Amino acid sequence: MTYIKRFDGRKFDETREMEGKVGIVKNADGSAMFRFGDTIAIAAVYGPKDLYPRFLQNPEKGLLRCYYDMTSFSVTERKRPGPDRRSNEISLVSEKALVPVLTLERFPNAVVDVFIEIIQANAGTRCAGICAASLALADAGMDMKDLVCAVSVGFVDGKVMIDLNKEEEDIDDMTDIPIAVLPRTGEISLLQLDGNLKRENVIEAIELVKKVSKKIYEVQKMALKERFK
């Protein structure tokens, strides 16, 4: 099949409706919600706080730890609560997506924990999670070089498109490429791919994300301004 018109009528470079909200978990030092259409992620930050066991402490710099989790009812077929191989990997790549914007030297021997929870899933959950986590870190007053904007790119029949929904993700031969960039510099901090693609296509995908990240960045900035108004 040729995918000419998107199922939900979006343009190929148009994300689903985005929404950001900051300060949603009172107990946390920072927290936020980020939504791409029907995909809703929340994130909470605790720290910097002392890192234990002590041998993990580094006098040179602090540590960022990220935990990604989905609620059992966020997906159509119930997911068993708790971590699995998939969520462990996403936790790791989310951590790597966020760490470049932090100045970890500012809190030696300490740790910052970021917890991401998917409340409702319709593809692109790790990207929504990273957008929310980046907002939560800013809400926690962390010293940051930039925010992080993440969104998935899809490739099918030679056509590139931004922010796949579940229906699109399930198309045969769809290649899914979640990407995170630092919006001010365009530097890449998350890049994964599964599918079947040529080098030029990957570059095209990254360029598209760099363009779209400006819009994500605006939504994030608005959410932060709303909090500190």
Added chain:
Amino acid sequence: MMQEYINGLLEKGERIDGRKFDEYRKIKIETGVSKNAEGSARVIMGDTEVIVGVKMDVGEPYFDSQDEGVLITGAELLALSSEDFELGPPGTKAVELARVVDRGIRESGCIDMKKLCIKKKEKVWMIFIDIYTINDGGNLIDASALAVLAALRDTKFPVYDEKNERVDYGNLDKKSLPLIKLPLACTLYKIGGKTLIDVNSEEEKVIDARLTVTMAEKEIHAMQKGGDGVLRVEEVDEMIKLAEEKIKKLRGLLK
């Protein structure tokens, strides 16, 4: 320090947030908060927030109840919701929360389990209730029991494709769960000889004892005594009376 302060206020008939001893914090109930769940609800009780989702599936009945559906309740005290909660499989506090809520639903006969039977001895509907804490501001049990009931009331059966023996998720029937009773929990907390309800985080840290009472109408369907302190029989009597009155009010919020 905090304990002395709280006790001092209680002696004067006051609480740290200015409420009466038998006064709930502001309660907000929302349903349909997670679209892929067959039913879901969010309850905000003061600073406490919990989300509950109901998922359904078709499976085999238990050997001792071959014409009845299966109910499984779980609770995740997310590390996201409090610095006191740790990562990892549910600990004793999470298990207690899930089990106390589960008993209220099960023992009251809230759900007509016989109506969840598709084919005796072979196929029945299974109901999975999962409680997730978003912010622990105290009194998670009452908030969770309320959210569970709101989520059950929000639940619609997914369509079951008998021929292919598959549940067609996302395609919800118009049929709601067969709910007969509406059990709710009220937890009474004892601090320095005084009885109060709906403690906030500061109060919860200094309680001597607590008693959760779950009632559907006139009958008590589940109880759980917690905390290191003890209760006298007169106190239990007083607590049950208060719980009955408060549960009636809580039920009114569901309408």
